[in-house]
Amino acid sequence: MSVPLRIIQYGIGPIGAGIVRLIAEKAHAEFVGAIDIDPAKAGKDLGQVAGLGRDLGIAVSGDATEVLQIPADVVVHSTGSYLTDVKEQLLNCLRANHNVVSSCEELAYPLRKHPELSKELDEVAREIGVTLHGTGVNPGFVMDKLALTLSSVCQRVERVEVRRIVDAGKRRLPLQKKVGAGMSAEQFAREVEAGRIKHHGLPESCAMIADALGLRAESITEIIEPVMAKTDVQTEFLKVAAGQVAGVRQVCRGTGAGGEETLYLELQMYVGAPDAADTIHITGVPDLTLTIPDGTHGDLATAAAVVNAIPLVVAAPAGLKTVADIPVRFSKNF
Amino acid sequence: MSVPLRIIQYGIGPIGAGIVRLIAEKAHAEFVGAIDIDPAKAGKDLGQVAGLGRDLGIAVSGDATEVLQIPADVVVHSTGSYLTDVKEQLLNCLRANHNVVSSCEELAYPLRKHPELSKELDEVAREIGVTLHGTGVNPGFVMDKLALTLSSVCQRVERVEVRRIVDAGKRRLPLQKKVGAGMSAEQFAREVEAGRIKHHGLPESCAMIADALGLRAESITEIIEPVMAKTDVQTEFLKVAAGQVAGVRQVCRGTGAGGEETLYLELQMYVGAPDAADTIHITGVPDLTLTIPDGTHGDLATAAAVVNAIPLVVAAPAGLKTVADIPVRFSKNF
Incomplete structure (x- = not known):
């Protein structure tokens, strides 16, 4: 142009x-x-x-x-x-x-x-x-657009599962704080209650996939809970002791009227995550798994x-x- | 509707x-x-x-x-x-x-x-x-649409590499024959020469990516060569002895005017392939790798x-x- x-x-x-x-x-x-x-x-x-x-x-x-x-x-x-x-x-x-x-x-x-x-x-x-x-990236890519694109080579789709695991320890300090790293479980619960610990977009991705693929998801629910550090974790910016909060785990589920789970979206963002990756699994014909090792860099x-x-x-x-x-x-x- | x-x-x-x-x-x-x-x-x-x-x-x-x-x-x-x-x-x-x-x-x-x-x-x-x-699936998905979709979260794209490795031994007999399984190297060469051993679409995928992403690919070349069996391979339908052709390997390269390789698309289809998978690697900001373990079922x-x-x-x-x-x-x- x-x-x-x-x-x-x-x-x-x-x-x-x-x-x-x-x-x-x-x-x-x-x-x-x-x-x-x-x-x-x-x-x-x-x-x-x-x-x-x-x-x-x-x-x-x-x-x-x-x-x-x-x-x-x-x-x-x-x-x-x-x-x-x-x-x-x-x-x-x-x-x-x-x-x-x-x-x-x-x-x-x-x-x-x-x-x-x-x-x-x-x-x-x-x-x-x-x-x-x-x-x-999320919403907009990992948990929706990429899954929809993958589904284009499926003859049938029964269920879509997406897991995004982010090692917050390799990200900037504001993100490490945003996921609650270093908090007590009580502090974390208060921050979730106040709406300050929450990644936005999982229900949006869930609804988009359900509507585009014709999956039953009359109910879309989301939980937010802490991931507790099992050992001490030292990042460039802060230290999390074993037993403190290492970060956040959010799970969004889409279920049909009969209670069947057709969509499962999970986001884990915590310091010290050993297995960072984005993974999509479609149960259908054929079954398909797609992985982005280390995951897609959020920022x-x-x-x-x-x-x-x-x-x-x-x-x-x-x-x-x-x-x-x-x-x-x-x-x-x- | x-x-x-x-x-x-x-x-x-x-x-x-x-x-x-x-x-x-x-x-x-x-x-x-x-x-x-x-x-x-x-x-x-x-x-x-x-x-x-x-x-x-x-x-x-x-x-x-x-x-x-x-x-x-x-x-x-x-x-x-x-x-x-x-x-x-x-x-x-x-x-x-x-x-x-x-x-x-x-x-x-x-x-x-x-x-x-x-x-x-x-x-x-x-x-x-x-x-x-x-x-x-190829062309149409693995080597082009999926790579384009992955590129949507890149700030820069320098090079795109796609490898599709298919274990022909797990596919139907016509496909096993079509890739030359069981032939001698000479037979294989004659079949390639006659245009009977050739998967279509790699240059098409290469050109599509180059044009869509603005990668330099003034030259698009393709080679077709045999993959030789290193050990005996027995499939449901046929036997390939060590030293016979196990299948085909096609490589399509896109290179810029200065000779720089910006696109590398490789398709291997042979019986006994141990590491079947579709893999996309984008060199850019960020570098991104995407894998579909076992690959996308062709038919x-x-x-x-x-x-x-x-x-x-x-x-x-x-x-x-x-x-x-x-x-x-x-x-x-x-």
């Missing part, structure tokens, strides 16, 4: 910053606006705020309404995990005539949890003629999934589209 | 028969016509010819022109591997206003080897308003890929569409 894609970045937290740095490498992309509510970022250059180490010539603004007036091909949105929290932001983007690619986990497949809102977003997007899409992969989706979403039909609707791949340039 | 998809089956060889048996399981599909040039099949019921063990109420006909007059939603085409051989069949399907899903290997990605013909097929399909699509998977594509192709925009364009998945019913 000779005309660069014009991009507005909406949200420059850790994920958004990674997205900005990756977009900055692309030959045919240019930022035309940047939004963040943090007053400490307002007025600063987008490149500096994103940790790029150089200016991008775009000042970060706290005034979304103003920035969204700028003509653009796509808004890259990364401000929150809950769809109800970001609903107005998304609607404002759509109404300003912008396609949107978002890292909002609940947007990856909002049709079950937020059916009314999904309908509204889809209708507004179609009316305006733009596309709205949520993606990332790199989420930024990649969002950025790679940009030209595909710009080219996609109008409406709310999930990764089940989009043929994903690496996008070298755009 | 309450109205069943109307299907014409074009070609009822081993792959076509597997496709028919799978379609016969679908709740919302009905055959409205069947074509095969073999006079021994003419007039017989499609279900019997396909080995279904029951009638489908459709007589197989050798008169393609007549059958293609029947109103249908899609023609499922499985008659040959070479695009020039099946070109007229495909054009006749399109001109009769039918979408087409085909197992023709060269149709999976014809843009490099047959640029003029690709353009013609695409233009005719768009003009008529129908979709033309080639798929299967089951090709029929599945074709049948699962049917409703997706019917819903796709008009034109020649490859698996790079279609978001694949298992299709339970249609």
Whole structure:
């Protein structure tokens, strides 16, 4: 493409910053606006705020309404995990005539949890003629898109199981803290209760697979529990003693009306995990297992999934589209 | 869907028969016509010819022109591997206003080897308003679509390597013979020379990945050589002595103008293969490896890929569409 894609970045937290740095490498992309509510970022250059180490010539603004007036091909949105929290932001983007690619986990497949809102977003997007899409590594890839792609060579699918085991000890300190490493079981329980320890997206992946493959999943449930350290674990940043919390284990199950389990999604993120890997198992004809040894790197992969989706979403039909609707791949340039 | 998809089956060889048996399981599909040039099949019921063990109420006909007059939603085409051989069949399907899903290997990605013909097929399909699509397990999945999907979580892609190792000893007798098991090296060389030992599709997968990911592959080359048995191998059907040919090894390389190898696709199909698996390795950011232990079952998977594509192709925009364009998945019913 000779005309660069014009991009507005909406949200420059850790994920958004990674997205900005990756977009900055692309030959045919240019930022035309940047939004963040943090007053400490307002007025600063987008490149500096994103940790790029150089200016991008775009000042970060706290005034979304103003920035969204700028003509653009796509808004890259990364401000929150809950769809109800970001609903107005998304609607404002759509109404300003912008396609949107978002890292909002609940947007990856909002049709079950937020059916009314999904309908509204889809209708507004179609009316305006733009596309709205949520993606990332999980939800967006490991537990849904990759499993759906694998299922394309199955004659029958009875059950889908995905296990993602992440060694949090090899990740950045905020992630190690986020999974509860070093806490007591009581502290961990309080953090879960307060909603502060929770990876978002398993029910979304579960619903997406069930609906796309026609698996019975009238009930979708999720549990969050600690993984306790059996021995002392020392990471680059912290120490976890045996008996303390090493991290988190979340299991999401989809079960049919008869109680049969058709979907099992498990995420373990803890320090010292010896067997990090992403594994998908389809029970069907034929049975199929797929493994990504060491797993898909969360931070790199989420930024990649969002950025790679940009030209595909710009080219996609109008409406709310999930990764089940989009043929994903690496996008070298755009 | 309450109205069943109307299907014409074009070609009822081993792959076509597997496709028919799978379609016969679908709740919302009905055959409205069947074509095969073999006079021994003419007039017989499609279900019997396909080995279904029951009638489908459709007589197989050798008169393609007549059958293609029947109103249908899609023609499922499985008659040959070479695009020039099946070109007229495909054009006749399109001109009769039918979408087409085909197992023709060269149709999976014809843009490099047959640029003029690709353009013609695409233009005719768009003009008529129908979709033309080639798929299967390889090409169509292991060496292209799965690799493209994996690349969607990469920030950079430098090189893609795919190895597919099939233990032919666990497959049907025709496949064991087709890979040359039990031949002398001289016999094998003559069969390769005559074009009778050759798996089709590696250059197609190579070109598809290169074009989709922007990898330099000005040159695409392929070698076919025997895998010699190191020890005696006994399968259910035949015996291969040490020193005889156990099967075939094909390697397709894509190299850039500077001679750098950006794509390496290797297919080994031989009796006694101890480490059957499909493996994809992407060199990039991050490096990623994906493995399907024991590999994807060729016969089951090709029929599945074709049948699962049917409703997706019917819903796709008009034109020649490859698996790079279609978001694949298992299709339970249609």
